[in-house]
Amino acid sequence: MSRWWIDNGLLLTMSDAAPVIRGYMCVENGRITYIGQDRPQGDAGERVDGRGKLYMPGxxxxxxxxxxxxxxxxxxxxxxxxxxxxxxxxxxxxxxxxxxxxxxxxxxxxxxxxxxxxxxxxxxxxxxxxxxxxxxxxxxxxxxxxxxxxxxxxxxxxxxxxxxxxxxxxxxxxxxxxxxxxxxxxxxxxxxxxxxxxxxxxxxxxxxxxxxxxxxxxxxxxxxxxxxxxxxxxxxxxxxxxxxxxxxxxxxxxxxxxxxxxxxxxxxxxxxxxxxxxxxxxxxxxxxxxxxxxxxxxxxxxxxxxxxxxxxxxxxxxxxxxxxxxxxxxxxxxxxxxxxxxxxxxIWLNDVGTLEVGMQADVISIDVEQPHYYPQTDYISHIVYAGSGADVRDVWVQGRQVVRNRECLLVDEEKIRREAQACYQRLTGN
Amino acid sequence: MSRWWIDNGLLLTMSDAAPVIRGYMCVENGRITYIGQDRPQGDAGERVDGRGKLYMPGxxxxxxxxxxxxxxxxxxxxxxxxxxxxxxxxxxxxxxxxxxxxxxxxxxxxxxxxxxxxxxxxxxxxxxxxxxxxxxxxxxxxxxxxxxxxxxxxxxxxxxxxxxxxxxxxxxxxxxxxxxxxxxxxxxxxxxxxxxxxxxxxxxxxxxxxxxxxxxxxxxxxxxxxxxxxxxxxxxxxxxxxxxxxxxxxxxxxxxxxxxxxxxxxxxxxxxxxxxxxxxxxxxxxxxxxxxxxxxxxxxxxxxxxxxxxxxxxxxxxxxxxxxxxxxxxxxxxxxxxxxxxxxxxIWLNDVGTLEVGMQADVISIDVEQPHYYPQTDYISHIVYAGSGADVRDVWVQGRQVVRNRECLLVDEEKIRREAQACYQRLTGN
Structure with a gap:
């Protein structure tokens, strides 16, 4: 049973009501259990420092x-x-x-x-x-x-x-x-x-x-x-x-x-x-x-x-x-x-795609302390018109962290690159 | 008088004769003095380790x-x-x-x-x-x-x-x-x-x-x-x-x-x-x-x-x-x-834009040890169709290094972001 929370991050919820808020988000057993401006009380599990990051749906x-x-x-x-x-x-x-x-x-x-x-x-x-x-x-x-x-x-x-x-x-x-x-x-x-x-x-x-x-x-x-x-x-x-x-x-x-x-x-x-x-x-x-x-x-x-x-x-x-x-x-x-x-x-997934209570915690963090996210005007605009996949730092799927600071946690990237190269060479004779 | 050389890098010259070679490049007083497959002899100045990087014109x-x-x-x-x-x-x-x-x-x-x-x-x-x-x-x-x-x-x-x-x-x-x-x-x-x-x-x-x-x-x-x-x-x-x-x-x-x-x-x-x-x-x-x-x-x-x-x-x-x-x-x-x-x-600069002897050393390095540069097939294709500015690691202009491992060497990025934000807020009242 995994529990973690984001402490003081920018949260791009993708909900119509409040697209971007500064606040807190709690995740338990793969789902979002809280998102809002109040700091969670008591033991909310592992703390993720949200400063300088924007969190949004994967x-x-x-x-x-x-x-x-x-x-x-x-x-x-x-x-x-x-x-x-x-x-x-x-x-x-x-x-x-x-x-x-x-x-x-x-x-x-x-x-x-x-x-x-x-x-x-x-x-x-x-x-x-x-x-x-x-x-x-x-x-x-x-x-x-x-x-x-x-x-x-x-x-x-x-x-x-x-x-x-x-x-x-x-x-x-x-x-x-x-x-x-x-x-x-x-x-x-x-x-x-x-x-x-x-x-x-x-x-x-x-x-x-x-x-x-x-x-x-x-x-x-x-x-x-x-x-x-x-x-x-x-x-x-x-x-x-x-x-x-x-x-x-x-x-x-x-x-x-x-x-x-x-x-x-x-x-x-x-x-x-x-x-x-x-x-x-x-x-x-x-x-x-x-x-x-x-x-x-x-x-x-x-x-x-x-x-x-x-x-x-x-x-x-x-x-x-x-x-x-x-x-x-x-x-x-x-x-x-x-x-x-x-x-x-x-693809008929109704509990994926927004950061709202009850939704699956498929979440990514964006490093917004970069020149192309300045001035801090409209984050949705910056993500769409200025951002790129290279800005992503952390990734969770179903509440489980799979990328931390650009490193894949569950698979061996270097080995995968090497093996893919070997497959290519075998296939094409190059 | 600055002298440096790239040791064993991929060199995307942009010359018609040899677009991509693996080799060495020497720079002296802001200009390229050697590029080719032979390792420079004697003291060629500061060594830049070229492994895992592709070098190309800025x-x-x-x-x-x-x-x-x-x-x-x-x-x-x-x-x-x-x-x-x-x-x-x-x-x-x-x-x-x-x-x-x-x-x-x-x-x-x-x-x-x-x-x-x-x-x-x-x-x-x-x-x-x-x-x-x-x-x-x-x-x-x-x-x-x-x-x-x-x-x-x-x-x-x-x-x-x-x-x-x-x-x-x-x-x-x-x-x-x-x-x-x-x-x-x-x-x-x-x-x-x-x-x-x-x-x-x-x-x-x-x-x-x-x-x-x-x-x-x-x-x-x-x-x-x-x-x-x-x-x-x-x-x-x-x-x-x-x-x-x-x-x-x-x-x-x-x-x-x-x-x-x-x-x-x-x-x-x-x-x-x-x-x-x-x-x-x-x-x-x-x-x-x-x-x-x-x-x-x-x-x-x-x-x-x-x-x-x-x-x-x-x-x-x-x-x-x-x-x-x-x-x-x-x-x-x-x-x-x-x-x-x-x-x-x-813009009528005839000694900028390719990596060739005599040209100004406006050079960037690309980190090609990333998934989107695999398999290692056609680097020009990968740079054009898969790459992004976030792949750049080092930058030299006129032979002088101005970015090292994504850090600007001559200006204070953090201060610039802060001051730009202050200007924006002053201008718009936001």
């Missing part, structure tokens, strides 16, 4: 393929198909359990140290990913992404594996792991296969996660092949009959935005990856206006190329303004919500 | 108003005119020498610690700025920005002050300071006043720096008022008869891009500020294709809101791709040149 990254960190910087500035066909796919096909383990841990270390306390991961060899989440102390919403461009028996085997994974790990690691099912995308899964996955999601009662409308080419192809654009196609196949999180959603019509709102489909906006792969700029202000739940993801660090969610928050805010010629589009506080509480809600 | 920020850091986070997410008229101008009008001193030093500390070794500054109370540059060890290309919306005697007084400043400080601080003249913009200076400034620039033999075509509104106004769009207007007034650096250049036609190329006008691209103020996205790939020299600037931290040039380099590369739907637009190495050697050339 960031939630709603789209990643963590193990692909092994291919960071291995082929940039290439046309998408060249990049996929000559750099990514041939090497990913060679990934073993071992590669996925070290690639995922490399990403987890990067995420934790830059303030991400929860991430969505869609990949293969998912037992390794779940194991890495369990060990490292981070929170994960995990899903075996299945590609259906293969013979029926392989399709069935993949789906069975995805189902087994989702069932086995749901609620594992003290509830830090939740699971979903994932047809990789409408262009990599035949319609009948998608329908089988939807049925399985109903049976298991888990949400669905898929890529949708990332590139113009993909939208055109879908029309050529199926006579429908991706959102109508997925709706027809029943994907939106389940709680559903789609990644990207760059190329959407007004009607499609309405459709997503109607079916309560959540969109993971990946601004950095969308720019780098030249996919375009998603219509985030329009999505939000229509009432669609939007959160933020990095996508993998092979296409980003880092996992710093502060950057995605800032990019989301800046791109919304720059692409609409409206400087009031997506203000700082709203952008920060997309990276915290809206991220949590996007 | 970054060059070609557009800033450093003192405006005092208004960082003071009014974001507002329409441009509301922001200027209610937040910026009324407070800037109150700026004293003291305010400019501390605001500029706050920016200089932020710049140095994030790897910027040279910056362009256009502001008022410029003796304070020059003094801060001299003290802090950074390099500066400085100019008194004059606004001509005032009676003729005030115009004359401002111009005389700008001339005195440019003459007095040209070549000061061991040559670290160079100067320019600056009509603030075509919309804040009447045509005859701009002509007088051009004439003075000819007399003094200094370049010109001005804002141009930042917003659509400004372009439309120029047409309404003078019958010409800004580039033709400035050309007509003789501005391009001098070496000239224009900031922004967001709204340009094909013909205007040709005009800039023809007159060898340099463009300081400010992607972060342009997005945040919702001005738009500059046509950087088109400018480069036409042969226009492009460099990068942050603009002030009141509109950015930080001075991390790594972000501007990354944004330039990402926006070029995302806005053109071409992932090969502005590759990493080219983007990095815009922030280093092209920045130096943009």
């Amino acid at each position: 960031l939630v990254n709603t789209h990643n393929h963590a193990a692909m960190s092994l291919l960071r910087g291995f082929g940039d500035d290439l046309a998408l198909q060249v990049w996929l066909e000559t750099k990514m796919w041939p090497n990913e096909a060679k990934f073993t359990d071992e590669d996925v383990r070290w690639g995922t841990l490399l990403s987890i270390v990067e995420m934790l140290k830059s303030g991400t306390t929860c991430f969505v991961d869609m990949y293969d060899h998912m037992d390794e990913v779940a194991q890495a989440v369990a060990e490292s102390g981070i929170r994960g919403c995990l899903t075996r992404g299945v590609i259906g461009l293969c013979p029926p028996d392989v399709q069935t085997a993949k789906l069975e594996e995805a189902i087994r994974f989702a069932r086995t790990w749901q609620g594992a690691a003290d509830g830090r792991i939740t699971t979903m099912l994932s047809p990789h995308s409408p262009y990599t899964c035949p319609p009948d296969y998608i329908e089988r996955i939807v049925e399985a999601a109903h049976d298991l009662d888990v949400p669905l996660h898929t890529h949708m409308s990332e590139t113009r080419r993909e939208v055109e192809q879908n029309v050529e092949q199926y006579g429908l654009r991706p959102p109508a196609h997925l709706a027809k196949l029943g994907v939106f009959s389940r709680p559903c999180l789609v990644a990207h959603g760059v190329h959407l019509t007004d009607e499609e935005i309405e459709l997503l709102a109607e079916h309560r489909v959540h969109v993971s906006h990946n601004p950095g990856s969308n720019l780098k792969l030249a996919s375009g700029i998603a219509r985030v202000p329009d999505l939000l206006r229509a009432g669609v739940r939007v959160s933020l993801g990095t996508d993998s660090s092979a296409s980003n190329n880092n996992l710093d969610m502060f950057e995605e928050i800032r990019l989301a805010a800046l791109l919304a303004k720059g692409s609409s010629f409206d400087p009031t589009a997506l203000p700082a506080a709203q952008a920060l919500k997309l990276g915290t509480v809206e991220g949590a809600r996007s | 970054l060059v920020n070609t557009h800033n108003h450093a003192a405006m850091s005092l208004l960082r986070g003071f009014g974001d997410d507002l329409a441009l005119q509301v922001w200027l008229e209610t937040k910026m101008w009324p407070n800037e009008a109150k700026f004293t020498d003291e305010d400019v001193r501390w605001g500029t030093l706050l920016s200089i500390v932020e710049m140095l610690k994030s790897g910027t070794t040279c910056f362009v500054d256009m502001y008022d109370h410029m003796d304070e700025v020059a003094q801060a540059v001299a003290e802090s060890g950074i390099r500066g290309c400085l100019t008194r920005g004059v606004i001509g919306l005032c009676p003729p005697d005030v115009q004359t007084a401002k111009l005389e002050e700008a001339i005195r400043f440019a003459r007095t400080w040209q070549g000061a601080a061991d040559g670290r300071i160079t100067t320019m003249l600056s009509p603030h913009s075509p919309y804040t200076c009447p045509p005859d006043y701009i002509e007088r400034i051009v004439e003075a620039a000819h007399d003094l033999d200094v370049p010109l720096h001005t804002h141009m075509s930042e917003t659509r509104r400004e372009v439309e106004q120029n047409v309404e008022q003078y019958g010409l769009r800004p580039p033709a207007h400035l050309a007509k007034l003789g501005v391009f008869s001098r070496p000239c650096l224009v900031a922004h250049g967001v709204h340009l036609t094909d013909e205007e891009i040709e005009l800039l190329a023809e007159h060898r006008v340099h463009v300081s691209h400010n992607p972060g500020s342009n997005l945040k103020l919702a001005s738009g996205i500059a046509r950087v790939p088109d400018l480069l294709r036409a042969g226009v020299r492009v460099s990068l600037g942050t603009d002030s931290s009141a509109s950015n809101n930080n001075l991390d040039m790594f972000e501007e380099i990354r944004l330039a590369a990402l926006l070029a791709k995302g806005s053109s739907f071409d992932p090969t637009a502005l590759p990493a190495a080219q983007a990095l040149k815009l922030g280093t050697v092209e920045g130096a050339r943009s």
Whole structure:
């Protein structure tokens, strides 16, 4: 039974009532039991000196393929198909359990140290990913992404594996792991296969996660092949009959935005990856206006190329303004919500994402005694428009400290870097 | 007479011949005397242990108003005119020498610690700025920005002050300071006043720096008022008869891009500020294709809101791709040149911006033993797409160390933060 409290810190609660207060916060058994301006009386457990620090909810990254960190910087500035066909796919096909383990841990270390306390991961060899989440102390919403461009028996085997994974790990690691099912995308899964996955999601009662409308080419192809654009196609196949999180959603019509709102489909906006792969700029202000739940993801660090969610928050805010010629589009506080509480809600976690009594203590500290946090005017503005993951000092997930003064406490960062390098060299022969 | 050498570091030279080598570099009296794979023999002076570090040229920020850091986070997410008229101008009008001193030093500390070794500054109370540059060890290309919306005697007084400043400080601080003249913009200076400034620039033999075509509104106004769009207007007034650096250049036609190329006008691209103020996205790939020299600037931290040039380099590369739907637009190495050697050339410094024998030793070290620099594939990619100013550990300008392990050696950071905070509170009554 762990108890600790923050003594005299700046607390960015992300609640609507009191966004930033100076005060005290108590945590017991992984949850926030007090937050406010009164100093706790009696024995509140281990004291954390809050001076010079700002405490806020950990960031939630709603789209990643963590193990692909092994291919960071291995082929940039290439046309998408060249990049996929000559750099990514041939090497990913060679990934073993071992590669996925070290690639995922490399990403987890990067995420934790830059303030991400929860991430969505869609990949293969998912037992390794779940194991890495369990060990490292981070929170994960995990899903075996299945590609259906293969013979029926392989399709069935993949789906069975995805189902087994989702069932086995749901609620594992003290509830830090939740699971979903994932047809990789409408262009990599035949319609009948998608329908089988939807049925399985109903049976298991888990949400669905898929890529949708990332590139113009993909939208055109879908029309050529199926006579429908991706959102109508997925709706027809029943994907939106389940709680559903789609990644990207760059190329959407007004009607499609309405459709997503109607079916309560959540969109993971990946601004950095969308720019780098030249996919375009998603219509985030329009999505939000229509009432669609939007959160933020990095996508993998092979296409980003880092996992710093502060950057995605800032990019989301800046791109919304720059692409609409409206400087009031997506203000700082709203952008920060997309990276915290809206991220949590996007993956159906209702007790994560704010610092309020009863919420899970997924908390990060920011060193605000740095030039770019001065003058001390508006901390939400500073975090969104001036801050970065490098400002994070301490991280707790479910009340347990996992990073202290930029050092990971539960995993060996140096070893992980070394092993990831060895995996990369083995894979690519470099 | 100072001599030092780097022992066994990664050296990102930015020369075309050998962009990244592992080796040694010697510096004597502020200049690079050796760089290569052979260990220097005999006494090469103070040894710098290069293990785990990458050394590269310091970054060059070609557009800033450093003192405006005092208004960082003071009014974001507002329409441009509301922001200027209610937040910026009324407070800037109150700026004293003291305010400019501390605001500029706050920016200089932020710049140095994030790897910027040279910056362009256009502001008022410029003796304070020059003094801060001299003290802090950074390099500066400085100019008194004059606004001509005032009676003729005030115009004359401002111009005389700008001339005195440019003459007095040209070549000061061991040559670290160079100067320019600056009509603030075509919309804040009447045509005859701009002509007088051009004439003075000819007399003094200094370049010109001005804002141009930042917003659509400004372009439309120029047409309404003078019958010409800004580039033709400035050309007509003789501005391009001098070496000239224009900031922004967001709204340009094909013909205007040709005009800039023809007159060898340099463009300081400010992607972060342009997005945040919702001005738009500059046509950087088109400018480069036409042969226009492009460099990068942050603009002030009141509109950015930080001075991390790594972000501007990354944004330039990402926006070029995302806005053109071409992932090969502005590759990493080219983007990095815009922030280093092209920045130096943009302000007519021909011995700054690469690590080569004979060049000035403006050098920064990057801690590459971090997760986001793994696997060790392509360091240029990692710096551009994954790195940040927080990765900088050491900084030298003209061979003199000014930052060691993230600590400024020549100025007192803590005092500067405190004084900047006091200035802000005095100015705004907060």
